[in-house]
Structures are given as C-alpha cells and as structure tokens.
Amino acid sequence: MKRQKLKICQICSVYSATSGVAGVVRQTAKHLRERGHHVDIFSSDLEAYNEESLTQFPVTKKRGSYFVWFDFINKLKEGGYDIVHVHSYRRPHSKMALEFCKKNNIPCFLTTHAPFKRKRKFLAKMYIDFYDAFEGKKELNSYTKVLAISKWELPILEKMIRDKNKIVYFPNGINDLFFNAQSEHSSDGRRGTRSTSVKPTKKNNIVCYSGRVSPEKRMELLMDAASKLPNLKFKIMGPVSEGYSFENPDNVELINKIYNHKEEADFFKKCYVYVLPSAMEGVPQTLIEAMASGKICVSADNPPARELLGDARGFIFKDDLPTTIKKAIASKPNPKAIEFAKQFSWTKLIDQLEDLYFTAQQSEE
Numbered sequence: 371m372k373r374q375k376l377k378i379c380q381i382c383s384v385y386s387a388t389s390g391v392a393g394v395v396r397q398t399a400k401h402l403r404e405r406g407h408h409v410d411i412f413s414s415d416l417e418a419y420n421e422e423s424l425t426q427f428p429v430t431k432k433r434g435s436y437f438v439w440f441d442f443i444n445k446l447k448e449g450g451y452d453i454v455h456v457h458s459y460r461r462p463h464s465k466m467a468l469e470f471c472k473k474n475n476i477p478c479f480l481t482t483h484a485p486f487k488r489k490r491k492f493l494a495k496m497y498i499d500f501y502d503a504f505e506g507k508k509e510l511n512s513y514t515k516v517l518a519i520s521k522w523e524l525p526i527l528e529k530m531i532r533d534k535n536k537i538v539y540f541p542n543g544i545n546d547l548f549f550n551a552q553s554e555h556s557s558d559g560r561r562g563t564r565s566t567s568v569k570p571t572k573k574n575n576i577v578c579y580s581g582r583v584s585p586e587k588r589m590e591l592l593m594d595a596a597s598k599l600p601n602l603k604f605k606i607m608g609p610v611s612e613g614y615s616f617e618n619p620d621n622v623e624l625i626n627k628i629y630n631h632k633e634e635a636d637f638f639k640k641c642y643v644y645v646l647p648s649a650m651e652g653v654p655q656t657l658i659e660a661m662a663s664g665k666i667c668v669s670a671d672n673p674p675a676r677e678l679l680g681d682a683r684g685f686i687f688k689d690d691l692p693t694t695i696k697k698a699i700a701s702k703p704n705p706k707a708i709e710f711a712k713q714f715s716w717t718k719l720i721d722q723l724e725d726l727y728f729t730a731q732q733s734e735e
Contacts, residue, residue, distance in 0.1 A: 373728055377408045379449055381467055382457040383436050385413035385424060387628045388582055388609050390655060391457050391483055392419075394542050398455075399423070401720040410449060414440040414463075437461065443470055452731050455479040459510070460501065468512055477514040477730035481540070482527070484520050484652030487673060506530065514730045519653045522673035538726065542653050543716035545631045548638075548662040549708075575699055576603045578641035578665075580634050581656045583626070584611035588670070591647040591691055596622045598692040602699065607637050638663040643698045646670065647691065654678070662711035666698045683707040 380399060385392045392413070399409040413419075415426040416438055427440035439462045446454070446467065454471050456464040459482040471478035490498065507530050510516055516531060517540040518524055527537050577596075583589055583606060596604045597619040607625040618624055629637070634656075638644070644660035646669040651657075653674055660667050667684035668691070669675035675686050683706050687694035712718075 375406045375408065376452045376727055376731060377410075377450060378402060378453045378455060378727070379410045379412060379446060379451045380455045380457065381412045381442065381463050383414055383438050383440075383461050383463055384416050385411065385419050385421075385426065386417035387419070389417075390542075390652070393655065394481070394483075395457060396421075397543060397545070397716055398720070398723065401716050402724070405720070405724065410451075412442045412445065412463075414438045431462075439463075442466075446470055451476060453477050453479065453727050455481070457481045458483045459485050460498070460506065465509055468509065472512060477727075477733075478512075479515050479517060479726070479730070480510070480513045481517040481519065482523060484518075484523055484674070486523060486526050488650055502530065511536075515726055520674050521677055540719065540722065540726075541714055542655055542658075543719040544655065544659050544662055544711070544714045546715055546717060547631050547635050548659045549712065549715070575601070576605055576641040577643045577645055577695060577699075578605045578607070578637065579645055579647070579656075580607045580629070580637060580660075581646075582611065583608045583614065583624075585614055586648055586650075588647040588649060589614075589616050591670075592645055593617060593619060593622065595645075595691040595695055599695060602695070605637070605641060607634070634659065635663060638665055641665060643668060643695060645691070645695065646675070651675075658711055658714050661707045662714070664703050664708055666701055666703055667707065668694050668698050678710075679707075681706065683710055 380395050382391050382395050395411055399411055402409050409423060411424045413426050414429045416429055418426065425445060427442050429438045429440055431439040443466060454467050454476055456467045456478065458464060459480060464480060468478050510531050513536065515538050516527060516536050517538050518527055519541050521539060524537065524539060528534055531537055579592060581587065592604065593616050600621055602621065604622040606622065607629060609628050610626045638660060644665040644667045646654055646657050649670055650672050651674050657667055657669060657678060667679060669679055669684065669686055671686050671688045679686055683704055685694050685698050
C-alpha cells in the first residue's frame with residue numbers, strides 16, 4: 371500500500387550553524403523532504419539563521435544559555451501537521467508543543483538529546499532531580515514516542531516511562547560522505563572498484579579535533595598534550611566561542627571557522643588520530659564521523675565514549691592524554707570502528723523514523 375506524504379513540524383530551542391541539536395533537525399528535515407514529506411522547522415530567534423521552511427520566533431523569556439520561551443502555538447495551529455517532533459527534554463517549547471498535541475490528537479515525538487548525567491551546580495541539580503521525579507515523568511509518559519540518542523539513556527528512561535514501547539533507540543546520524551571520503555580508489559589501485567573509508571596515513575603524524583571550540587570541550591587538555599608531544603602536529607577546526615581563549619603551542623594549528631561536512635571530511639583525510647577531550651557528551655557526532663572516516667579515535671572516559679569506542683574500537687583516557695595519544699599513533703586503524711559507524715548512516719535511520727511516523731499517524735486516525 372502506497373504511503374501518504376506527511377506534514378511534519380520539528381521544533382528546537384535554538385537553530386544555528388554550530389548547534390548539535392540544530393544539526394540533527396537540519397539533517398532529518400533534509401532527508402524527509404527528499405522522500406516527499408513537507409517539513410517545517412520552528413525555533414527561537416536567539417541565534418538568527420536563514421533557511422527555507424525555518425520560522426524563528428522572538429524570545430519572550432530566557433534562563434541560561436538555551437533555556438528559552440517563544441510563542442509558536444498560533445503558527446502550529448495554522449500548520450495542520452500530521453506529526454510534531456520536539457527536540458530536547460526539559461525545555462519549555464517541548465512541553466508547550468506536547469500540550470497542544472494532546473488537545474488536538476496529533477502524535478508528538480520527543481528526541482531527548484541526552485540531558486542526563488551532566489555535572490551541574492547544587493541548586494540546578496536539586497531542581498532537575500525534583501522535576502524528573504514528578505513533572506518530568508508525567509511529561510515523558512505523554513509523548514507518542516521518546517527517542518533516546520544513546521543506549522546509556524535507556525535504563526534511565528525505562529525507570530521514568532511506564533509503557534516501555536514508547537522508548538526507541540534512535541541515535542544521531544552522520545552524513546554518508548564520511549564513509550565515501552576516499553571511495554575513488556580501491557585497495558588495489560583500480561578506480562571505483564570498491565568503496566572504502568578514509569585510510570589514515572602516518573605522514574606528518576597529525577592529531578586533530580573538529581567541532582565547537584568552547585570551555586566544555588576542554589581544549590586546555592589537548593593543548594597540554596600538544597606541549598608534551600612536540601614531535602606531533604595538532605590541528606583544531608571549528609568556531610571558537612566568544613571569550614574563550616587558551617595558549618597554543620607551536621605545534622598546534624587552530625582553524626577558527628564554521629565548516630560544512632565536505633570540509634570536515636577533507637580535514638580528516640590529512641589526519642591520523644582524532645581526540646575528543648570533553649568530559650561529557652550526549653552522542654558525540656564528530657567522534658562518530660571520525661570513526662566512519664577511518665581515524666583512530668581517542669576520547670575522555672564517559673558513558674557515550676565507552677558505548678562508541680568499546681571492544682577496541684578506539685582509546686579512552688582518564689588522566690594521561692599524552693600517553694594515550696602516543697598509543698593511538700603507534701596503532702593501526704581497526705576495521706571494527708568503521709563497520710560499527712555504519713549503523714549511524716542517515717539513510718538507514720530515516721527508514722526507521724519514517725516507519726515510526728507512519729505507525730503513529732495511522733493509530734490516530
């Protein structure tokens with residue numbers, strides 16, 4: 371039976387070139403549109419962005435960096451949407467959209483974006499613990515589906531949501547470009563005979579990082595490692611957050627720019643080891659992109675890193691980053707890492723999301 375085309379609204383608090391959540395919204399919308407679905411995106415105007423089918427609303431209230439209120443309900447009413455998909459748990463826009471959908475019998479999906487197990491100040495932690503124990507449980511149980519982007523979230527959500535069928539593991543995807551970054555030549559030198567991932571070379575022994583350059587990424591750790599490994603070259607690519615600064619050793623090249631996927635794939639071609647020094651991530655997108663590109667990956671010890679780099683797919687450090695980098699440089703790429711990364715292909719993930727949308731929409735008819 372031929373499936374109808376859906377009208378979908380995705381809502382996030384901030385939509386910008388550097389936001390990880392916005393990146394997920396952008397990619398899902400792109401792939402769904404390619405399949406003929408109509409997708410609109412709503413966000414606040416906290417960071418102005420110009421894109422087709424994006425509507426940004428004035429911030430009416432703000433608390434913290436991205437905890438914002440904006441009034442989109444009238445526009446949501448006018449849209450006649452089959453599916454509403456909100457991004458980020460514990461955000462005002464998610465709860466507002468949920469209440470609207472409940473009143474109008476519209477399936478409402480939530481992607482959590484892994485807000486759990488974060489280090490927070492005492493009062494903030496108390497508030498979040500209280501919210502999760504009471505209002506949060508009520509909220510989570512009301513969504514049509516709750517999409518967890520990481521497996522380490524699942525036990526937490528299972529304690530909060532009565533109907534376990536509501537919980538779906540749906541990780542952030544990566545562009546197929548990273549799997550095909552050096553697909554023109556096969557291993558035997560013949561052009562186009564086999565698609566291979568990026569093959570790292572030890573020429574120049576380059577260690578790299580790509581992504582936002584901000585305090586939570588702990589660039590100081592990478593700079594310290596660079597100063598202790600003067601025979602290696604380090605390359606960092608990404609936009610530097612306003613007011614954030616650190617000392618660059620002579621063997622570090624900082625490329626302060628917003629980049630696209632092609633630029634990132636080209637950047638990976640020149641490097642051998644990828645390092646992610648941040649203490650905590652939801653699902654580190656650039657780490658998966660580096661794995662798909664054949665880089666030897668190093669990450670700080672945290673739940674998503676253990677999930678991604680376990681089974682010898684990479685290296686995890688607790689205290690001694692320089693020693694871990696030296697081990698990575700001395701090792702060979704593990705084919706298991708590239709194979710593991712294939713599950714994060716957007717092409718496969720959109721098949722799953724489309725099925726979830728159709729099932730929910732049909733159940734509401």
